[in-house]
Each structure stands twice: as structure tokens, then as C-alpha cells.
Amino acid sequence: MEENCLKYRKVLKRYNSQMLLAAEKTFRASTVSNVTLKHIVCHAVSPVLFDYVYWMLCEARNKKIERLYFFARDGFILYKIALLIVKKLKLNVDCRYLYISRFASRIPLYHFSLETAFDFICEKKIFNSLRTVIQNITLDKNEFEYIRKLLNIEENRLDRELSLRELEELKNSFLKNEALKSYVYSLSEKAYESAVKYFAQEGLYENVSFAFADVGWRGTLQVSLNRLLSKRIPAFYFGLYTDEFLKESCNDLWTSYYFSSSKNFLRKLHFNNSLFECFCTAPDGMTSGYEFKNGKWIALFASEGNVNCKKWFLQEQLNLIEAWTENYLSLGIPDSPSVKMDEKLLCALMFRPEKNEAELYGSYLFSDETNEENLIQLAPEYTEKDFKAVLLRLLHKSLKRKCVKSFWRYGSIVRSKLDFLSKFVFRSYCYAASVWTYIKQK
Secondary structure (H helix, E strand, O other), rough: OOOOEEEEHHHHHHHHHHHHHHHHHHHHHOOOOOOHHHHHHHHHHHHHHHHHHHHHHHHHHOOOOOOEEOOOOOOOOHHHHHHHHHHOOOOEEEEEEEEHHHHHHHHHHHHHHHHHHHHHHHOOOOOOOOHHHOOOOOOOOHHHHHHHHHHOHHHOOOOOOOOHHHHHHHHHHHOOOOOHHHHHHHHHHHHHHHHHHHHHHHOOOOOOOEEEEEEEOHHHHHHHHHHHHHHOOEEEEOOOOOOHHHOOOOHHHHEEEEEOOOOOOHHHHOOOOOHHHHHOOOOOEEEEEEEEOEEEEEEEHHHHHHHHHHHHOHHHHHHHHHHHHHHHOOOOOOOOOHHHHHHHHHHEEEOOHHHHHHHHOOOOOEEOOOOOOOEEEEOOOOOOOHHHHHEEEEEHHHHHOOOOOOHHHHHHHHHHHOHHHHHHHHHHHHHHHHHHHHHHHH
């Protein structure tokens, strides 16, 4: 394990020796039992996150932005880092944490355009079923049951996986269902009223120059908020992908740190946004809406908390990042952010992970669904069956077979018990597929 961490130490020693000192100090002082976690967080994750937040705060100051709103939940640790930097360096930037999610920002918009609403409700995900579609309308059990009966859907059909063609047919049938449209409209109106009041309470309608801060990747949450607020708000992101949705949005006000929609092709190829979210996420559950309680608007959550607090090392990771930040700031004025250094650190972890690194972060429970149902491991182990599915795909497109779902393919390959040649072929295929995907998007 010590040897595995040398790749990060070498990078820090070359680009920022002060960060290496902070890493070693944090590592030695920590009582966290998982040594792999300590190595990765102290020598790779913390330096990258600090660089991003420090860059963001400097950009905000240069653009005379008075306030930064960090989005829940991926902005949680970014917000914590920002507070420490602002306090230590006495920066005149007001940092705030905004409880929001894709779900909580989309529902209030549905009544503005039901056609757009059903595009969101029936959007493609890694797993699609009637249950996940209905849960894009509501997470309330009683409302869910009402919609199920309204659509005359038997319970045994709820979890069958839907094809893309079936999703499109479902959307068209929804648009013809007047009772469903009326119900979605009423739910959306109610959600809009509470969301607007929460935003007002948090100062989003005040005459103050502010910007949003998040990790990325397509800007859908940003666009939803802009529509809700009837404003075009600047935003800072770690990275932005090329996307038709993005091209049509207000991306002239968005600034990215690591890669953008039209630049840094290789960085995107070696990057994994799902894994990056695992570095940043909060212990809270997903924000599902808002309610007025004890004289204040508060967030409602879809669950009691992040399941990874109990089944992974989420809280330990958060504590390590904060401790590292404090140790680094205690060494004096930080060096300017180095994107080149961050690229080498992230590539070593995301694109060329070691076995113990893939085992650790690959076991993190993850979901790409708005409501975070159907949690699976970030990088489940690939089997011989999965490898054969890839070979069939290479032989002929019509022979395509299903492969285990993985949000971090390179992690899954490393975790697998396949031989060296099989891993090489699998890895080459994944890389070629990524290249082809980006070419098609251009």
C-alpha cells in the first residue's frame, strides 16, 4: 500500500511540496483504520479539491462576485473547504450552502411546460423501469400509488427494465393522458410555491452579485434554477461536457476549472465524473422538497441520510479532507492552483487505479437516478461472462450482450479476476468506446 501511494507523492513533490507536507501530517495524525483511504484522500483527493475551491474563490473575487452558493450534496465538502479558506485568508466572499437537487428543481418547473416535463420524467438512465419513471414525478408513497392506479399498472410490471423505444412510447402515452397531466400540473404548482419561498429565505432574490458552485457536468440543475429564478446566474464548475442541452443553455456565464464542453479532450477521456462525486458527496439524504416548520423553510429529504455513511467510509473521508485543508492553510499562503498537477493525480487514480484503490472506491454505493433508487456498487467486479459480452460486441454489433452495469469501468476491470490479456482487451475496448462517444458528440 505504501508503494501504491508513491505515484501521488512524486506528483506532489514535483508540483507542490507544501501539499505533500500537509498530506504527511494529516496521514500521521489520522486514526482512520483504512490505510488506502488515508493515502488517497491525503495525497490525491484533498489537493485536487482544494485547488478547485481556491481557484473558484479567486475567480469570484476577480469578477466582484459577493456570494457563492454551493449546491447540495456534491458541493458539501467544497463548501467546507471554502469556509476554511475564506476565514484563513480573510476573503470577502460570502459562502452559503443551498439545499437543492435535480428532483427538487425540476418538479416546480413541470407546470410551465408539460411536454418538457415528460422529457425529464422519461429520460434515459442506466436503469429504466415504470417505477423509476413514476418516481421522477413523486417520491411520496401515497402519490406514487395514486399514479400507478391512474395508469392502470400492475405491481409486477413496475420493476421490469424498459428499452429506449418503450420509454419513448411511454412519454407519448403520458402526453395523451389528461388525468395524469392534470395531476402532474397540480403537484408542480404546489412544489413551485414552496421552492420560491425557500429561495427567497436564502437570499436568491436579493440585490447581491452571486454565483452558483457545483462539480458539473451538463448544467441541468443550473438551467432549472435559472428558470425558477427568472435570472441568468453565473456558475463555477469543475468540468462541463459537450451536450446539445448545454449548447442551448446560458453557458456563456459558466466557467469550468478542469475541462470544458469544447476543450481538454484527453482530460475528459481519463476522467470519471461518478468517481469524482464520491469524493464530494454529503452525509445528508437527497433534497426532495421544502416545508415551513417552526417559522422557517427547511429542506425535506428523500432518505434519512447517505447510505455510504454506514456502508462505506464517507464520514472518515470528509474528516480527512477538512483536516488536510487546515494543515495546508497553516503552512502559509497557498500556491496558485496547478491544473497540470491535478490532472496527473486524477489520471493515476481514475484511469490507472491500483487493485486496493479500485476495491475501496469501487464498493461505494452509487446511483445515477434523480431519486437515487437502485443503488449499486460504483465499480462491480467484471466476470468472464462480461468479457465474452464485450468480445461479441467487438465481433458484430448485432451480437451485443448485456454486461454488468459499471459507473467506473477501469475500476471494475482492475477488480476483476480476469487474466492480463482479457483485462487489456477489456480496457482497450472501454477506451475506444469513450473516444467514439466524444467524437459523436462533437
